[in-house]
Amino acid sequence: MVDWRLFEPLFNWARKKSLWIVSFCTGCGGIEMPPLMTSRYDIERFGIIPDPSPRQYDLFLITGYVTPKTLKRIIITYEMAPDPKWVLAHGSCPLNGGIYWDSYNAIKHLDKYIPVDVFIAGCMPRPEAVLDGIHKLMEMIENGEADGWKRYKENYEWYRKNQEELLGEGWREKEARKWIPWLMDKKKEVKE
Amino acid sequence: MFGTFLKALLIILYATFVGFMFMGIIRKVTARIHRRIGPPIYQPIIDTIKFLSKKENITHGIIYDFGIIFALGATILALMFIPLGSISIMRAYGDLILITFLLEIPMLGIMFAAMSSGNPYAGIGAQRALLTLLAIQVPLGFAIVALAEFYGTFSTYEIVMAQQTSGWSIFHLPLLLAAIAYDIVLQAMFGKEPFDIMIAPGEISLGPMVEFGGKHMGILQIQHAMGLFAETLFFSNIFLGGAVITTFSSPILNTLATLAVLLVKQLAVLLIAIFVSTIFPRFTIDQAAKFYWKWPTIIAALGAILASL
Ligand code: SF4
Numbered sequence: 314m315v316d317w318r319l320f321e322p323l324f325n326w327a328r329k330k331s332l333w334i335v336s337f338c339t340g341c342g343g344i345e346m347p348p349l350m351t352s353r354y355d356i357e358r359f360g361i362i363p364d365p366s367p368r369q370y371d372l373f374l375i376t377g378y379v380t381p382k383t384l385k386r387i388i389i390t391y392e393m394a395p396d397p398k399w400v401l402a403h404g405s406c407p408l409n410g411g412i413y414w415d416s417y418n419a420i421k422h423l424d425k426y427i428p429v430d431v432f433i434a435g436c437m438p439r440p441e442a443v444l445d446g447i448h449k450l451m452e453m454i455e456n457g458e459a460d461g462w463k464r465y466k467e468n469y470e471w472y473r474k475n476q477e478e479l480l481g482e483g484w485r486e487k488e489a490r491k492w493i494p495w496l497m498d499k500k501k502e503v504k505e
Numbered sequence: 506m507f508g509t510f511l512k513a514l515l516i517i518l519y520a521t522f523v524g525f526m527f528m529g530i531i532r533k534v535t536a537r538i539h540r541r542i543g544p545p546i547y548q549p550i551i552d553t554i555k556f557l558s559k560k561e562n563i564t565h566g567i568i569y570d571f572g573i574i575f576a577l578g579a580t581i582l583a584l585m586f587i588p589l590g591s592i593s594i595m596r597a598y599g600d601l602i603l604i605t606f607l608l609e610i611p612m613l614g615i616m617f618a619a620m621s622s623g624n625p626y627a628g629i630g631a632q633r634a635l636l637t638l639l640a641i642q643v644p645l646g647f648a649i650v651a652l653a654e655f656y657g658t659f660s661t662y663e664i665v666m667a668q669q670t671s672g673w674s675i676f677h678l679p680l681l682l683a684a685i686a687y688d689i690v691l692q693a694m695f696g697k698e699p700f701d702i703m704i705a706p707g708e709i710s711l712g713p714m715v716e717f718g719g720k721h722m723g724i725l726q727i728q729h730a731m732g733l734f735a736e737t738l739f740f741s742n743i744f745l746g747g748a749v750i751t752t753f754s755s756p757i758l759n760t761l762a763t764l765a766v767l768l769v770k771q772l773a774v775l776l777i778a779i780f781v782s783t784i785f786p787r788f789t790i791d792q793a794a795k796f797y798w799k800w801p802t803i804i805a806a807l808g809a810i811l812a813s814l
Binding site for chain 1: 532536539540541542543544545548551552554555556558559560561562563706707710711714715716717718719722
């Protein structure tokens, strides 16, 4: 077998130069995505393109507040990607709840549920700030500091415990079965 | 035997490299049309290295893996039959129908893999791709018939040689019509914009490609690069006069000049496709099927009739 560790610097360079973003727009920050990708702050210069498939991305942008309902989708999307993958959270809301600090329906610390590599503060951050964050992430990838995906594997019990505390045990099955009664009998109430 | 093997390897390497450059050119030119700077031209190579270096792989069974390999193999096989100037392995058997058929097989391989993943988006994408494939057959068939009628042969290499003496195909009216129809079909074969219904980014997630991640996607990128190279090469061979250059005395110089001339012709084909794709929005699938069975078919049929007169 070839020892692939020798090629690791090349791979890290390639990973840093071609971060594909999954188009997952949460919260207000979704409006900051198009300017990032169009002519003014053209992010494709760094090899970054938006891609609608959760199987192919490397960079997951959490662009704002996260409600428990969205968090379920975020966790599923996060777990669907193959391994070297990074999360960049921008805005104050994923950081500590932001202006929704006393909301019953916005999660306060995103880092408790999925591992975040880079946070960008601001409500909402300018595209330059996002570019700066991505630049920081590229540096971290190059010298191997960005290890969110590794942390998620090693501390899976902790993340899993936090997720289940918030969303209730067995939420994946419940979420999948949620619409079946509604489809069978439209008059029946949907129970979460 | 060994020489043939080496030649095949060289053709594959050259096709992959140039194909990647073509993919880069597509992205760069599209960016320039949008007034952006765009990625560096070697960006698709970086993407492929990244995909191949993923630490995890998702597979959905044997057919899922096999479909990808099947697509790559079919593209390589098509490449072997298309005359690349004076170098090619099996150009004597390079039948028009065979090559057109082989250029569509990769799509079927991707369909196999996509359908076996069980993703509904992939299923919808596969259905749309198959309908597109069905729709482009009609004008494609007429264009091939026009060519065969005009030159009286099915062999691609003989058509290239005939164009050396009688001028490029597109300068004869019946074949010009066939070329126009073929160029419209090429838009769907590249998966470029007015007819990129099978992939439809944003509309149905990514269509058939939605489940491919990691190494599968890396191999698909390589396949796409080779496919681009093969399709443009085939078009420039049958309509733009190919290239067999014998002006220099040394064979190596001749080969290089041939490759350069072919490259320019391929780029011309590619650039037309890019310009069309950046300014036209996507058709829906029923519109595309109706379109292909109407205008390109009429044009190509007219070409075929004129050629046989
Ligand atoms: S940080 Fe501000 S802009 Fe971003 S999601 Fe929260 S409230 Fe909206």
